[in-house]
Amino acid sequence: MSKHRAPSQSVFDSELLKNALVEAFKKLDPRSLWRNPVMLAVEIASCITLVTFLLSLTGANREPVWFTATVSVWLWLTVLFATFAEALAEGRGKARAASLRKSRTDVSAKRLAAPDFSSPQTTVGASELRKGDYILVEAGELIAGDGEVVAGAALVNESAVTGESAPVVRESGGDRSAVTGGTTVTASAIIIKITANPGETFLDRMISLIEGAKRRKTPNEVALEVLLIALTLVFLLVCANISPLSIYSVAATGQGSPVSLTILVALFVCLAPTTIAALLPAIGIAGMDRLFQKNVIALSGRAIEAAGDVNVLLLDKTGTITHGNREAVALVPVGGHAKRELAQAALMASLGDETPEGRSVVTLAKQQGSLLEVLPTGAVVIPFSADSRLSGVDVDGVIYRKGAADSIVTFIRHQGGSIPKELAEKVNAIAHAGATPLAVSRDAEILGVINLKDIVKSGIQERFQQLRSMGIKTVMITGDNPLTAAAIAAEAQVDDFLAQAKPEDKLRLIKEHQEAGFMVAMTGDGTNDAPALAQADVAVAMNTGTQPAREAANIIDLDSNPTKLLDIVLIGKQILMTRGNLTTFSISNDIAKYFAIIPAALVSIYPQLGALNVMHLASPYSAILSAVIFNALIIPLLVPLALKGTKFRPMPAEKLLIFNLMVYGVGGIIVPFIGIKAIDLGLGLLI
Amino acid sequence: MNTSDWLQTLFVFTVLLLLVKPLGAFMAKVYQGERTLLSPLLVPAENLLYRICGVDKDDEMSWQRYAIAMLLFNLVGFLALFALLMLQHLLPLNPQGLPAFPWQRALNTAISFTTNTNWQVYSGETAASSFTQMVGFGVHNFISAATGMAIVIALIRGFARRKTASIGNFWVDLSRGILYILLPLALVAALILVFQGVIQNFSPYKTVPLLQTTSFEKPQMDEAGQPRRDAAGKPLTDPVVVDEVTLPMGPVASQEAIKELGTNGGGFFNANSAHPFENPTPLSHLLETLLLLLIPASLTSTFGIMVGNSRQGWMLLAVMLFLLLVSFGVLQWAETSGTPQMMALGIEGGNMEGKEVRFGIAATSLFEVATTATSCGAVAAMHDSLTPIGGLVPLSLILLGEIVFGGVGSGLYTMLAFAVIAVFVSGLMIGRTPEYLGKKIEGQEMWMSIVTILSAGIVVLILSGIAMITPSAVAAMANPGAHGLSEVLYAFASMANNNGSAFAGLDASVNFYTLLGSLAMLIGRYVPAVAILAMAGSLGSKKYIPPSLGTLPTDRAPFALWLTLVILIVGALTFFPALALGPIVEHLTMRGGN
Secondary structure (H helix, E strand, O other), X not given: OOEOOOOOOOOOOXXXXXXXXXXXXXXXOHHHHOOOHHHHXXXXXXXXXXXXXXXXXXXXXXXXXXXXXXXXXXXXXXXXXXXXXXXXXXXXXXXXXXXXXXXXXXXXXXXXXXXXXXXXXXXXXXXXXXXXXXXXXXXXOEOOOOEXXXXXXXXXXXXXXXXXXXXXXXXXXXXXXXXOOOOEEEEOOEEEEEOOOOOOOHHHHXXXXXXXXXOOOOHHHHHHHHHHHHHHHHHHXXXXXXXXXXXXXXXXXXXXXOOOHHHHHHHHHHHXXXXXHHHHHHHHHHHHHXXXXXXXXXXXXXXXXXXXXXXXXXXXXXXXXXXXXXXXXXXXXXXXXXXXXHHHHHHHHHHOOOOHHHHHHHHHHHOOOOOOOOOOOOOEEEOOOXXXXXXXXXXXXXXXXXXXXXXXXXXXXXXXXXOOOOHHHHHHXXXXXOOEEEEEEXXXXXXXXXXXXXXXXXXXXXHHHHHHXXXXXXXXXXXXXXXXXXXXXXXXXOOEXXXXXXXXXXXXHHHHHHHOXXXXXXXXXXXXXXXXXXXXXXXXXXXXXXXXXXXHOOEEEOOOOOOHHHHHHHHHHHHHHHHHHHHHHHHXXXXXXXXXXXXXXXXXXXXXXXXXXXXXXXXXXXXXXXXHHHHHHHHHHHHHHHHHOOOOOOOOHHHHHHHHHHHXXXXXXXXXXXXXXXXXXXXXXXX | OOHXXXXXXXXXXXXXXXXXXXXXXXXXXXXXXXXXXXXXXXXXXXXXXXXXXXOOOOOOOEHHHHHXXXXXXXXXXXXXXXXXXXXXXXXXXXXXXXXXXXXXXXXXXXXXXXXXXXXOOOXXXXXXXXXXXXXXXXXXXXXXXXXXHHHHXXXXXXXXXXXXXXXXXXXXXXXXXXXXXXXXXXXXXXXXXXXXXXXXXXXXXXXXXXXXXXXXXXXXXXXXXXXXXXXXXXXXXXXXXXXXXXXXXXXXXXXXXXXXXXXXXOOOOOOHHHOOOOOOOHHHHHHHHHHHHHHHHHHHHHHHHHOOOXXXXXXXXXXXXHHHHHHHHHHHHHHHHOOHHHHHOOOOOOOOOOOOOOOHHHHHHHHXXXXXXXXXXXXXXXXXXXXXXXXXXXXXXXXXXXXXXOOOOHHHHHHHHHHHHHHHHHHHHOOOOOEXXXXXXXXXXXXXHHHHHHHHHXXXXXXXXXXXXXXXXXXXXXXXXXXXXXXXHHHHHHHHOOOOOOOOOEOOOXXXXXXXXXXXXHHHHHHHHHHHHHHHHHHHOOOOOOOOOOOOOOOOHHHHHHHHHHHXXXXXXXXXXXXXXXXXXXXXXXXXXX
């Protein structure tokens, strides 16, 4: 299968950068900055420095023109870097949305009066279609809107949505009836009942999500913003407090001058948590974008963050934990027959069996050496029937059969044959190990048993181990009997399993876990999964799934690969961590900024405070400028980190906290000391 | 520190730590309505009280009802005290015939005692009658403390309860706090204090002859109030001999016990716990130090028990104890080191200015750290006379938000608000929606925690700024310059954080400080209190999320360390510039020899 993913874009693609720059200037509009109050405050601060600069031109300000000018320029750059970071994150999404939109070009549809191939047609534009309309789509035509196949079956190319170029079957009834607007029918004709009005289709939702148009702040973002706004307010008051205190100190000591407005504003911007506030919108948007790169669409930001909190993961066994089909892994002869003899019979009984299980028996039998590998002419293939529950072949009067042990026993008894004593024992041994025993017979003799096993995907144990170390419990859901389920659960190393699961069992399991306070994630694709999906906190529907399943979910996996949940969980955690780490970094930076600005601002009043100038910055002006420039430059320097997200290592919470505190907390204290000193040295060369 | 200093310090902390668990468990039982040793005696009294007041003790309140009950009760208490102070001259037990308070002072004092601040713009011996002390201040010492405890208990219930909208009954919590906890402990403490020599009487003030008379020259004044001068322009003086002294009397011991126990701090006398009738011996001094810390420290244990994980309480206690010990160490070091200026004069043995010789530097440092760490504000030495760094210690302890043990109840709830913030940031850092004690921390909790920890700081920043450009406020400073700035900063910090101790050296009786100070005390007390109750309501209605490997344990060293850092960083970032212009520059100046 070939894939055409969106080409991976580097963070600094020149076209993207250009567009982002234009957008960044547009976002300086206070009406759009309103959503980010901290940066709005910085913009107001920048306006004030612009005024002080103009005043210093007229000589009404005692500070040198170059100083007020430089401070003003760098404060404006601080705001611009923030809007640029957001624009850049959005730009990546927009580029993707544009490619999606191409497939939504207004197509025409053949509307039918009734869901009947012979009913009269009218040709209408896709935008005129409403819920409940029936349309006919024939080979080579684009499907005009989301809907459900009500008649016929067709091959549909869904690459416009999924990037998967191999067409898939869509047919009426069953779990494969959903079709997505913008995909193409490649063969045959179908009648579709439209299930979404124009503008509300899956593709529309995807586009608007990717563009970030409908992006609402998540509860975590809101809570973090509360903290940032409060800190900004406190720093505003701190700076306002310095003014009267310095006025008094000047009066009391009779020397120096009160701290100027320019310096107070510069101090305020440096102290306010600008780094995190500037990058906050970009972090969320980039998170959605990273998910999209993994071909996963989150229908809300809340869903991704909830994924980071998941404690319980419900996974369908088939296709997720095990390969979809069982495989023959061993041949166990009974009644004194040779293994080679059993292999030959098993091979014969399976040559006509085109199921994956049958093919795996052939493969296994062939490993036993040179056997007759093709069906002789005149062989009669007996397909599996629900009646006899056996399959096989009749060759030259020899009857080869395979099937469940009890069916074979009935069949042999009927033929007048005897049942080997150890058969029951061997069959039970295989069943107890969680595998499926298939008995093989030749004429009226039972030759042995084939061990058919669910094959657990390689490497799955490590993934569950990772999940466990993150505190996430995995529960396998299967329709198998408890014995088989237990054996597979043990092999895959899941924490728990639900055997013989019916839809209501899944729903109950989710409710029980939620009642106990857990966040539950589950994957599903069938209509019968829909109630459970709707109940789960994080519900991932496969794109190949049915419309009800997709509607009940809040995350859609376009690749229909259930292990994606792991990636989704990781991205959810990454988004939160990036926010937390940058917040800590941003606030830790303030310590160095205080040591740069406070002595510089107050040294004229109290020369003794020069002792606090631990960085030995060249002059008060240079010290303040260095802090302002550092504060601005750190934003673009951290943009790649905000877009990529900080690394998540699966480890216990406490270790992770210590690790991140060392990197972003201690690092956040040290880095600005070095940065500010370096900028000060650089300025020394210029001035 | 010499051996006796070490022993005294060790004694206080050993006894404190031994008492934390039993007292904490006892308080948990009391507030959960379980049977205790005192039940046979007090349950009938409690029930009688409810019958008289018409309280249904099983009537659970929503946070709004709880808050309204608390506010109304405090309002009535304030009005009663205000009226009492305005009518003091008409009331009994006033052998000295003391006059009524002027309204500004009555307002400030009534708010001060209602809010558990006990900032005093009057001096007890010359302004307050025994009736005022007992019926006015004494009663408020009990009820303001019990109010603080009720609020923290409501918050603890918020953490402990699941999907419950109610947080308890204010009247029941208030009554139980007074009946079972404050009254019995205060009774025992008062008896020990009397045994140590603290006075307890209703006598008129006594005049006694001095053992050693002193004399001085008093300038003669003319009718216009100008000094009279002789022909050479030298002032004319009369010799005066002082051979007797007036000793104020009153019911001191009963007041003293609850003053420390309820972290109130309003001294019976102006000199507060430095006065020999309030604090006569080293033993009474150690007992009073212990009483300051006793309930705030034990409440951490109550918290641990009520949320079902005693380690959570120990963790908070460890953070508090760490900050207290570091502060004590710095203060002790600063005072023992003295100043270069004193050394130059040949004064050895550290800075004894403003301290009582019967206590010495170590025991004094311990008391001053304890009284500013808790929001008590009783003093056994004059903070204005501490070295710059020495003065920075009590000032910082107050500015951190009164969380190092803090006031009874208020200290723990403010600390829990810090814990919520620390949990939030650290939760994000490990990639989870933050949760504390199984409760998700969301926007509502963040708002309420931030309001709780920042409102006092915001008040200090605004009011100290206004003071520095208001002539009457500046004129009230005794020591203009960096030290005067410290005095103003300390005054507002003390009032806004409901501590009540004074740096002294500032004439706080001018209207600027009495009126704005009253505002500071009100905001500092009730804004956080209501925010905490709102948070209790919000937490209580949340479901419980059991911990998993992905949950950050909040009862272990890494989180304790992080919490300590958050407290220090928030405090440092908020007040570094102001402190730089006050104690820090003063210290640098002193070291520079100026």
